[in-house]
Amino acid sequence: MRSGDHVEFSGGTYHGPVTGKEEHHHYGSAPTATAALPARPAAFTGRDADVERLLAALAPGAGHDGEPVLVSAVAGLGGIGKTALAVYAAHVARERGWFPGGTLFVDLRGYDSTPVTADRAVRSLLRALGVRDTDVPSAPADQYALYRSQLARREPVLLVLDNASDPAQVEPLLPGEGDHRTLLTSRDTLDWLPTRLVRLGELAPDAAAALVERLLRGTDPEDDRAAAEPDALRALCALCGHLPLALLITAAQLRRRRRRPVSALVAELRAAQDLLGALSHGGGSERGLRPVFDVSFARLGPDQARLFRLLGQAPGNDVSTRTAAVLMDGTESAVLRLLEDLEAASLVTASPDGTRWRMHDLVRAYASGVGQGEPKAQREIAAARARLLAHFALLTQSADPARHESRSARKRADSARELFRDRGEALAWLDAERPGLVAATAWAREPGCAEHVVLLGLSLTDYLHRRRHFEEAVTVTRAAREAAAACGDRMHEGSAWTHHANALRVLGRLAESVDASLQALAIYRELGVPHGAAMAWNAIGSVSYELERFDVALDAFVRAREMFTVMGDRDAAAGGWNGEGMVLGALGRHREAKRAYLQARAIHADEGNVPAEGMVWNNLGGALEELGHTGAALKAFRRAIALLVKADDWYRAAGTHTNIARLLSRTGRPGEAQAAWSAAADAYERADAPAEAAEARRSAALVQKPPPSNPPPPKSPPTKSPPPKPPASKSAPETSPPS
Numbered sequence: 001m002r003s004g005d006h007v008e009f010s011g012g013t014y015h016g017p018v019t020g021k022e023e024h025h026h027y028g029s030a031p032t033a034t035a036a037l038p039a040r041p042a043a044f045t046g047r048d049a050d051v052e053r054l055l056a057a058l059a060p061g062a063g064h065d066g067e068p069v070l071v072s073a074v075a076g077l078g079g080i081g082k083t084a085l086a087v088y089a090a091h092v093a094r095e096r097g098w099f100p101g102g103t104l105f106v107d108l109r110g111y112d113s114t115p116v117t118a119d120r121a122v123r124s125l126l127r128a129l130g131v132r133d134t135d136v137p138s139a140p141a142d143q144y145a146l147y148r149s150q151l152a153r154r155e156p157v158l159l160v161l162d163n164a165s166d167p168a169q170v171e172p173l174l175p176g177e178g179d180h181r182t183l184l185t186s187r188d189t190l191d192w193l194p195t196r197l198v199r200l201g202e203l204a205p206d207a208a209a210a211l212v213e214r215l216l217r218g219t220d221p222e223d224d225r226a227a228a229e230p231d232a233l234r235a236l237c238a239l240c241g242h243l244p245l246a247l248l249i250t251a252a253q254l255r256r257r258r259r260r261p262v263s264a265l266v267a268e269l270r271a272a273q274d275l276l277g278a279l280s281h282g283g284g285s286e287r288g289l290r291p292v293f294d295v296s297f298a299r300l301g302p303d304q305a306r307l308f309r310l311l312g313q314a315p316g317n318d319v320s321t322r323t324a325a326v327l328m329d330g331t332e333s334a335v336l337r338l339l340e341d342l343e344a345a346s347l348v349t350a351s352p353d354g355t356r357w358r359m360h361d362l363v364r365a366y367a368s369g370v371g372q373g374e375p376k377a378q379r380e381i382a383a384a385r386a387r388l389l390a391h392f393a394l395l396t397q398s399a400d401p402a403r404h405e406s407r408s409a410r411k412r413a414d415s416a417r418e419l420f421r422d423r424g425e426a427l428a429w430l431d432a433e434r435p436g437l438v439a440a441t442a443w444a445r446e447p448g449c450a451e452h453v454v455l456l457g458l459s460l461t462d463y464l465h466r467r468r469h470f471e472e473a474v475t476v477t478r479a480a481r482e483a484a485a486a487c488g489d490r491m492h493e494g495s496a497w498t499h500h501a502n503a504l505r506v507l508g509r510l511a512e513s514v515d516a517s518l519q520a521l522a523i524y525r526e527l528g529v530p531h532g533a534a535m536a537w538n539a540i541g542s543v544s545y546e547l548e549r550f551d552v553a554l555d556a557f558v559r560a561r562e563m564f565t566v567m568g569d570r571d572a573a574a575g576g577w578n579g580e581g582m583v584l585g586a587l588g589r590h591r592e593a594k595r596a597y598l599q600a601r602a603i604h605a606d607e608g609n610v611p612a613e614g615m616v617w618n619n620l621g622g623a624l625e626e627l628g629h630t631g632a633a634l635k636a637f638r639r640a641i642a643l644l645v646k647a648d649d650w651y652r653a654a655g656t657h658t659n660i661a662r663l664l665s666r667t668g669r670p671g672e673a674q675a676a677w678s679a680a681a682d683a684y685e686r687a688d689a690p691a692e693a694a695e696a697r698r699s700a701a702l703v704q705k706p707p708p709s710n711p712p713p714p715k716s717p718p719t720k721s722p723p724p725k726p727p728a729s730k731s732a733p734e735t736s737p738p739s
Contacts, residue, residue, distance in 0.1 A: 037105050037160070040091050041084035043214035046207025050074075050198055054089040057196040058158065058181050060098055071174065071193055073184040076200030077346040077360055078111070078292035079245025082185040083162050085200060090160050090183060101154035101180070104128055106173075110165025111187065111295045118172040121161075122147050125173070129154075148176040156180055165299075167192045187296055189344040201349065202360060208237035208247055215251035225254065225262050232263040239269045241361040246279050246289060275365050293366040296345060305370075307338045308347060309377065310384050311359060312367025315443075316436030318351070318358040323436065326391045327384045356432070382447050389452035392433075392440055395419055396459040399426035401466060427648070430463050438464075438472045441479035444486065453483040454492045461499045465506070466611075468651060468687070473503035494523035494532050501539040505546060513543040534563035534572065541579045545586070554583045571612070574603035578616050581623065590626040597623055611652075614643030618656045625659075630667055634660065654683035658696065665703065674703040 056062060057072040074082045087105075094103050104125055108116045119140050126136055126143065129150045137143055151157055156179040164170050164186045170193065174182055184190060189197065203211065212233060213226035226233045240246035253265060272278035280288025300308060310327040311319065319327075325335040339357050342348045348357045359367065371377025398419040420426040430437070437460055444453040457480025464473040481496035501516035517539040524532035541556030561576025581596035597620040604613035621636030637660045644653035657680035664673035677700035684693035 037090050037094070037103050038087050041088055043211050043218055044084055044088050045210050045214065046203040047081070047085050047088070050085055050200060051089050051092065053198050054085070054183070055093060058089065058093045058098060058183070060156070060179065071182045071184065071195045072198070073186060073190045073193070073195040074198045074200055075186050075189050075346060077243070077363065078187050078296055079243050079289060080200045080202065080346070081244035082200055084244065085198075086160055086162065086183050086185050090158055093158060099156050099158040099181070101157035103158045103160065105160045105162065107162045108164050108169045110163045110169060115165060115169065118169050119143075121169070121173060126150065144172050147173075151175045151180055152177050154178070158183065161185075164190070187346045189346070191344065202242040203244060203247070205234060205237060205242060208240070208242040209233050211244065211247050212237065212251050212254075215248070216254060219255050220258070223258070229262045232261065232266050235266045236262055236269070239266065239275070240279065243289075243360065243362055245292065246362060249279050249288060276362065276369075279362075289362060290366065293363065296347060297366075297370065300345065301341075304338050304341050304345075307335065308342060308367055309370045310381070311348070311357070312364055312370060313381050313385060314388070314436065315439030316433075318356045319436065320356050320432065323388065323433075324357065326388050329384070329387060385443055385446050386448035386452070389440055389443060389449050389456065392437055393452040393455040393459065395429065396437060396456055399430050400459045400462055401427065402462040427463075431467075434467075434469070434472075438476055441476045444479055444483035450483040450487050451489075454480050454487065454489060454496070456480075457483070458492065458495055458499060461503070465502070466649065468689070470503055470506045474500065474507065477503050490523055490527055491529065491532070494520045494527070494529070494536070497523065498532070498535050498539050501543065505539075505543045510543055510547055514540070514547075517543060530563055531567055531569065534560045534567070537563070538572075538575060538579065541583075545579070545582055548586070550583050550587055554580065557583060570603050571607040571609055574600040574607070574609075574612065574616075577603070578619065581619055585619075585623055585626065590623050594620065594623040594627065610643050611647035611649050614640050614647060614649065615652060617643060618652070618659065621656070621659060625663055630663065633663060637663070650683045651687035651689060654680045654687060654689070654692065654696070657683055661699065670703045674700050677703065
C-alpha cells in the first residue's frame with residue numbers, strides 16, 4: 001500500500017521495521033514485491049491434493065533423501081490456476097507459522113512483452129527486507145550478496161516467484177543458506193532447477209461447477225441460477241474445458257447478465273463460431289483466453305510451432321507419437337523430442353506411459369485456428385490430413401479382426417500387408433486409436449481424402465460391431481458410403497450400404513435398415529456382382545427377422561446361402577444356414593432349425609471361424625432346449641462360452657451364461673443358476689456393459705435356493721419371501737457379424 005513516497009509491507013511477521021521507498025530510476029519502475037501475499041483467491045476449490053503436495057514440500061524439515069527441499073514449482077497451462085494455488089498454499093503455510101521471517105511475493109511477468117529481470121527484482125526484494133535505497137550497492141553482484149546476507153540473518157522466509165519463464169529470472173534470487181523456501185509458478189516445466197514439481201491440470205467437473213456456483217453466490221448470495229440448472233452448469237463447465245480462467249470469465253459474464261439463465265449462455269457459446277472469442281470479458285478480447293495462448297505460441301521454435309498447429313488438426317482427443325510423426329512427415333524419434341518440448345511448455349500432456357499426447361480442448365481450439373486463411377498453412381494442413389488418413393486406412397485394414405477368422409478370409413487377406421504381430425496387438429491399436437479413427441472419417445470432403453475414408457470406414461465396421469460401438473458404426477459406414485459415391489466407386493458404395501444396414505438394424509432403426517439393404521442389392525445387381533448381392537440378401541434376411549417378417553427372412557437367407565455356396569464362400573454360406581435356423585426356430589420348426597445350425601457349425605469349425613462357431617453353438621443350444629434335450633442344450637451352451645471367450649467376445653459369452661441360468665432355473669437347479677447369473681455379470685463387466693451386469697446380479701439375488709433338508713421347526717411362522725420375478729425370455733439367437 002502506497003502512502004506518499006512510502007510503501008507499507010503489512011501482513012507478515014518481521015524482526016524490526018520493514019519499509020520501502022518507491023523511486024523512479026532510468027531503468028524503469030521496479031516490480032511490486034511486498035511482504036504481504038496477494039489476497040486469497042476467490043472461491044478457491046478442487047485443488048486439495050495439489051495443496052497438500054505443496055505443503056508437504058514447504059513444511060519445516062521437509063526433504064528428500066536427507067536433502068532439504070528448497071524449491072517447489074507449479075507448472076501448467078496459462079489460465080490453469082497456478083498463481084491461485086501457489087498463493088493459497090503460501091497463506092496456509094504462513095498461518096501455520098512455518099515462515100516467521102515473512103513471505104515475499106514477486107510477479108516476474110515472464111510471459112509479458114517486458115519480463116522482470118532478476119536485477120530489477122532483487123532491488124525490490126531488498127526494499128521489502130528493509131534495506132534503504134541509499135544502502136543498496138550499485139553493482140548487481142554486490143546487490144545479490146547483500147540480499148543473501150539479509151536472508152541469512154532472518155528466520156525462515158517463503159519467497160514466491162510468480163510467472164517465471166527463464167532460469168535467469170530465478171537462479172540469482174534463490175536463497176543461499178537457512179531454512180528458507182522458494183515457490184515458483186511457470187507455464188514451462190522448470191527442468192533447469194532441482195524442483196519438487198506439481199504439474200497442474202484442469203479442474204474435475206464437480207469442482208468446476210462448485211467454483212462457478214461460489215463465484216455467483218459470492219457476488220449475490222441469492223443468485224441460485226447454478227443450483228437451479230445443474231445440467232446447464234455442467235455443460236457450461238465442459239465448454240470451458242474445466243479451465244479455471246475460462247470459468248472465471250463465464251462467471252463474470254453471468255454476473256453481468258443477472259437476469260439470464262445459465263442455459264442461455266450455454267446456447268450462446270455453443271452457437272459461437274469463435275469459442276475463444278466468446279470466452280472473453282470486459283468488452284475487449286485482451287481480457288480472455290486468446291492472448292494467454294498467443295504468448296505461449298509465440299515462444300515456440302519453428303518446428304514446435306508447426307507440430308502444435310498440426311496437432312490442432314488431429315482427430316480425436318489425443319494422439320500417439322506415431323500419429324504425430326505422420327502429421328509432421330517425420331521420424332518418431334525426432335517428433336518425440338518436439339512433443340516433449342510442447343509438454344514442457346504445458347501445451348500438451350503426456351499419458352503415464354509417455355506414448356500418447358493430449359491437448360486441452362481450448363488449446364486445441366486455439367491451435368486449429370492458427371494459420372487459418374494463410375494459403376501455405378492450409379496446403380500444409382491438407383497434406384497432413386491426407387497423409388494421416390492414408391496411414392490410418394492402411395493400419396486399420398491390417399488390424400481388421402475379420403481378416404483372420406476363417407480360412408476364406410485369410411486367403412483374401414494374403415496379399416494385404418501385415419503390420420501387427422498378432423491379433424491382440426491389432427485390437428490394442430484399434431482400442432487406443434478408435435476415437436481418432438472415427439473422427440477422421442469426417443474428412444471425406446478434404447482434398448485427397450475420400451478414397452482413404454472409404455477404406456477406413458469399411459475396415460472399421462467389424463471391429464466397432466464387436467466392441468458394440470454401434471452408433472459409431474453408423475457414423476463410419478455413412479461416411480464411407482458418401483465418400484464412395486463422391487469418388488464414383490459403386491462397388492464400395494454397395495458394400496458401405498450393406499454395412500450401414502447392419503449397423504442400423506442393431507440400433508433398432510429397422511425401416512432405415514431395410515432401405516439401406518435394398519440400396520445395396522440394387523447397386524450389386526446393376527454391377528453384376530453376385531457376392532455383393534448375396535451379402536445384401538443376408539442383410540435383408542437379418543432385418544426381416546427382426547421385423548418378424550419370417551417368410552421374407554427365410555427366402556432371403558436361403559438365397560444368400562445358395563449364392564455363397566455356388567461361389568465357394570463356405571464361411572459366408574454357413575452364415576446363411578445360421579440365419580435359416582433362426583427363422584425356423586421362430587416359426588416353431590425346431591428340428592429343422594437344429595439341422596440348419598448343425599450345418600452352420602460344421603462349416604464354421606472347418607473354416608476355423610471361432611467367434612461365428614461360438615454364436616452358432618449358442619443358437620443350437622436354444623434349439624435343443626426347445627426340443628427338450630436339456631443335457632445336450634447345456635453342453636452346447638458351455639461349448640459356445642468356451643469359443644466366445646477364446647474369441648474375446650465377452651458380451652455374447654455373457655448372453656450364453658444367461659441362457660444357462662434360465663435353463664437351470666426352469667429345471668430346478670437354483671444354486672447352479674445363481675452361479676450362472678454371477679458368471680454372466682462378470683462377463684458383462686468384462687465387456688464394459690455395466691447395465692447388463694447389474695441386471696444379471698439382480699437376477700442372481702432373486703434366485704430362491706431350496707430349504708435345507710429336515711430343518712428344525714420354526715418357533716414362529718416365518719416371514720414369506722416375495723416370489724422371484726419370472727425370468728425374461730432367453731437370449732435371442734445371434735447372427736454372424738457383418739463380413
